[in-house]
Amino acid sequence: MNSSVTRGRRPGTPDTRRQILDTARRRFLSNGYRATTVRGVAAEAGVDVALVSYYFGSKSGLFAASVTASANPAGTIARAVEGGLDGLPERVLGGVLALWDDPASGGPLVAMLGSIHDDPAVAERFREMLEHELLARVAMRLRGPDATLRAAAFCTQIAGIVVTRYVLRLRVVAAMSSDDVVRTFAPGLRATLLPSRPAATATRRS
Amino acid sequence: MNSSVTRGRRPGTPDTRRQILDTARRRFLSNGYRATTVRGVAAEAGVDVALVSYYFGSKSGLFAASVTASANPAGTIARAVEGGLDGLPERVLGGVLALWDDPASGGPLVAMLGSIHDDPAVAERFREMLEHELLARVAMRLRGPDATLRAAAFCTQIAGIVVTRYVLRLRVVAAMSSDDVVRTFAPGLRATLLPSRPAATATRRS
Structure with a gap:
């Protein structure tokens, strides 16, 4: 002992x-x-x-x-997902921008993403973070049989923003202001959160 | 001579x-x-x-x-973008799945993506392909002052699907059938193509 x-x-x-x-x-x-x-x-x-x-x-x-x-990705995401579906896209976008636009946290995160093919543990960590911290938390807030699929589509759009703005650096996306990012991406994120079958919505509303 | x-x-x-x-x-x-x-x-x-x-x-x-x-990414995208906005999300998703789900073309493309941090020429090639073949072609078909931003958001969602389905392999996204992919991602892509300011739509419709 x-x-x-x-x-x-x-x-x-x-x-x-x-x-x-x-x-x-x-x-x-x-x-x-x-x-x-x-x-x-x-x-x-x-x-x-x-x-x-x-x-x-x-x-x-x-x-x-x-x-x-220097940053707490899981905590940032958890806070953003709290508090109702209404402003969810805007809150998550705000959290993503806060993490990745700041060189102190964004720089290492970009370096980490770049090593996904060299170190399977890093890919696993990103996958885990997305699945447990974002996908699962968003899915819990959605109704309907395809809640998990829609939450996955939400995560996929967030992952896409990270890739085109910070890794591939598509010029239009990298040049957007924070306001542009929210204004441009919120509609697609919001549409993704809605049940894809109008019938399901109609039933609940009538 | x-x-x-x-x-x-x-x-x-x-x-x-x-x-x-x-x-x-x-x-x-x-x-x-x-x-x-x-x-x-x-x-x-x-x-x-x-x-x-x-x-x-x-x-x-x-x-x-x-x-x-073995595949012609630029040609596949060009064909998908032809022919009106109505089925554009579905056609582009179909083209992306055809390219990346096929091991003969998808395998090398994933390997190429993995080398972005090692070879700046590869990152530049992906950026170019996205900007010239997809973003610019989609932007030409959109109306309104923020057409380029919306086309960029469209490209970003496509990039996100490639990353979560084929690189990070998020379990939910990697397990989707082709039909699931189209059903799950088309609404977000469609919302992104619409002008973000309702006023602009109203003016054109009235």
Whole structure:
């Protein structure tokens, strides 16, 4: 039995953890996901590489934590999905723009997206985040037998905005102001949330 | 003056070109974009590497040609955009599914998308294809001052479907039948094509 409750003598301190995260975020941002190594981060932060593994498990774990340290994608999405369907497209668009337009969080997220083909764990993390944090939460708010499909279409449009604005950088989409983004994409998102079969709506309304 | 019109003695034949493309497509499909080299394709096809460069210029040129040899993305999109706004979402969705659901064309396209961060020429090629073949053609068919923004939103939704169905493989989206895709995504695409300001529609209709 190790006396894990003994005070002191823990591997590192909250400050150490923060310092690793700051270093990691800076390196992911400037060098990209693939060129950043756990070993390099440890060296620059002046800690043993085993300490980084202890805290974060793996490179993708370190990455996720370093993004989350400056932004909270899951929290942002959860807040946006709260509060009724009426302004849902606008709230989610606002959250997406807040996360991705800010270089501190958007830069690492773009770097992370770029590594999807190199690191299956990263693809899995994005898929998980979209499925659990956005798709499932939106689906719970919709009525009708195809609620999951419509929630999936909603997520797909959000994913499309991220890809064309921040990764492919389609000129028209990358140049849009926040207002343009909301004005341009809200109608499509709203149409997606409605039941696709008018009969179902009519039944509920009559 | 080289006698370029002299018969015969050309570097390779149409059969050689086809053979290079078949080899390239097979290697891109099985090894992915990054691991496939022009040199390796030349060796397997039994031709000099200079001949591959002569025909296709670069790796991304070889790639584009090897995809186009089995499918014609630009032609598929052009046909889909022809013929009025009414069935436009359905026709474009049909074209996208035909291209990407078929492993012969979809496999290489997914491999190509995965290399966007490694090869800026590939990102540029996707951006160009979306901007010139889809966005510009759709924008020409729309009325109103924000036609380009709405066409961009249309393209963004198409890009989103490609990403969630074929790259991220969100389970719900990847599992949809062709009919599900059309039924689920057409309403959002249609809403995006309409002028966002009801006043403009009212004026034209009254």
